[in-house]
Amino acid sequence: MASKCALITGITGQDGSYLAEWLLGKGYRVHGIVRRVALEDPDHRLSRLKEIRGRLVLHAASLESYASMHRVVHDVQPDECYHLAAQSFVSYSFDDEFSTLNTNINGTHFLLSALKTLTPDCRFYFAGSSEMFGMAETVPQNEGTRFHPRSSYGISKVAGFDLTRNYREAYGMHACSGILFNHESPRRGFEFVTRKITAGVARILAGKSTELRLGNLEALRDWGHAREYVQAMWLMLQQAQPDDYVVATGQCHSVREFVELAFSHVGLDYTKFVTPDPELYRPAEVNVLQGDASKARRVLGWTHQVEFADLVREMVDADCRALGMI
Ligand code: NDP
Ligand code: GDR
Secondary structure, three states, X not given: OOOXXXXXXXXXXXXXXXXXXXHHHOOOEXXXXXXXXXXXXXXXXXXXXXXXXXXXXXXXXXXXXXXXXXHHHHHHOOOEEEEOOOOOOHHHHHXXXXXXXXXXXXXXXXXXXXXHHHOOOOEEEEEEEHHHOOOOOOOOEOOOOOOOOOOHHHHHHHHHHHHHHHHHHHHOOXXXXXXXXOEEOOOOOOOOHXXXXXXXXXXXXXXXXXXXXXXXOOOEEOOEEHHHHHHHHHHHHOOOOOOOEEEOOOOOEXXXXXXXXXXXXXXXXXXXXXXXXXXXXXXXXXXXXXXXXXXXXXXXXXXXXXXXXXXXXHHHHHHHHHOOOO
C-alpha cells in the first residue's frame, strides 16, 4: 500500500517541526506550506527543520491567498492536513488585532474550503487553544467548558474552531480540533515566556546579560512538552469519528515557579536578576487555565509523560549548551 501523504501548515514552527519528524517516523510523505521568504532564507527561517529538510517537500503559499492554498492542495492531494500556521503570539494580537484576525480566520477558512472542493476525504486537524476558554467559568476546563476569549488571538481560534466544526457537520468532513494548552520545548519561540526565561538564564550565566525583564509573574499555566502534544494531533486523525479534544497535563504552575526553577537549576537566585516590568502586562489576562484531558486519555490513549520540572531543566540545559556553558 502507498504511504500516506500529510500536508502541514506552520511546518517551520515549534509544533510543525516535531509533527513533521513524528509523521516521517510513521512512514508518511510529508509536505509543508511555508512563506516564500522562508525558501529564500532557509538557514534562518527553516532552522527547526535542518535535520529533516531533505525528506520534506515544501511549497510556498500565503495563508492570505485562497488561490495559493487551492494550488497547493491540488498539487499535494493530502490524506491528512494539519493546520498549525497562525499568528500565535497572544501579546502581539493586542497590538495588531486586524492582521491576527485576518490571518488566523481567513487562513483556516481558505484551507477548509480548498480541501472540501478538492480532497473532501482528507482528514483535517485545527490547532485550537486553551486561550479560547479565556475568562473560564470553571477550573479545570474540558470540551464542555464555555468559551470566553480575552484577546483577538483567542477570538480567532474560536472562529477557527467553529469553522472546523461546521465543515464537519455541514459537509461530513473528518475535521477535528485539538484544544491544546501551553506546550513548550527547546524549540519554543523566544517571544514566549518560557523560552524568554531559559534563554535569559543562559545569557546571564554566560555573562552576556545581567537582567531579565518580565511581566505578570503570578500568571498560571498548564505547561507540557510539545513533542508529546503533536502525537495527540496525529491520534485524533486516526480515529474513525472526528471529534474535538482537550490536550493538557492537568497541572498548573505560575510564571514565578518557572523562573525560580530555571535559575536555581544553574545555581542562581532569580530575585537578583528578574525585574518586573508593568509594560509587559497584558490589557486583559485569562483566568486560571488548567486542562482536563480525560477524554483524550480515554479515547486516544494519550497522556503526558514529561513533568514540569523536567521540561524546565531540558529547556535551560539546551540554551546553556547553545552558549557553550555546559
Ligand atoms: P509557532 O509560532 O512556533 O509557529 C507558527 C507557524 O505559523 C510558523 O511556521 C509560522 O511561519 C506560521 N505562520 C505564522 N503566520 C503566518 C502567515 N501569515 N503565513 C504563513 N505562515 C504563518 O507556533 P507553535 O508551533 O507553538 O503553534 C502551532 C499552532 O498551535 C499555532 O496555530 C498556535 O496558535 C497553536 N497553539 C499553540 C500552543 C502552544 O503552546 N505552542 C497551544 C495552543 C495552540 P514563519 O516561521 O514563517 O513565521
Ligand atoms: P500564552 O504564552 O500567552 O499563554 O500563549 P506566553 O508564554 O506568551 O505567556 C504566558 C504567560 O506569561 C506571562 N508573562 C509573560 N509572557 C511573555 N510572553 N513575556 C513576558 O515577559 C511575560 N511575563 C509574564 C503572560 O502574561 C502570560 O500570562 C501561548 C501561545 O503558544 C499561544 O499560541 C497558545 O494558544 C497558548 O499558549 C495556549
